[in-house]
Amino acid sequence: MRRRSPARWLAPLALVTCAVAVYVVVDRELLSDSSGASTTTTRTSTAGKATTSAAKHTTTTKKTKVYVVKTGDSFSAIAAKQGVDAAALQEANPDVDASALHPGQKLKLPR
Numbered sequence: 666m667r668r669r670s671p672a673r674w675l676a677p678l679a680l681v682t683c684a685v686a687v688y689v690v691v692d693r694e695l696l697s698d699s700s701g702a703s704t705t706t707t708r709t710s711t712a713g714k715a716t717t718s719a720a721k722h723t724t725t726t727k728k729t730k731v732y733v734v735k736t737g738d739s740f741s742a743i744a745a746k747q748g749v750d751a752a753a754l755q756e757a758n759p760d761v762d763a764s765a766l767h768p769g770q771k772l773k774l775p776r
Contacts, residue, residue, distance in 0.1 A: 729774070731772065732774055733770070734766050739763070739766065740755060747774055757775040758772050
């Protein structure tokens with residue numbers, strides 16, 4: 666009896682592994698994007714007339730300044746550009762890892 670080729674079971678295994686890897690990367694990317702401010706569409710009704718508006722999710726009534734991280738930025742470089750102390754910037758963003766900034770990430774700027 667002929668022995669079967671290992672490629673017969675390795676190919677599907679490689680396909681499944683690639684699919685899982687793509688899922689993990691996409692899922693992490695979506696989770697990291699949802700940590701920033703998101704834009705949502707809400708429906709409001711005024712005198713029987715429904716309107717659609719884009720509203721930013723805000724937790725405070727005060728206007729907070731936000732800095733969008735660019736490639737090559739660091740906490741100290743951002744602080745210098747914005748004229749704030751690096752420690753104050755870190756305090757304003759306690760959930761952000763200073764060594765893992767990525768482009769597009771939004772940081773609150775202290776007043």
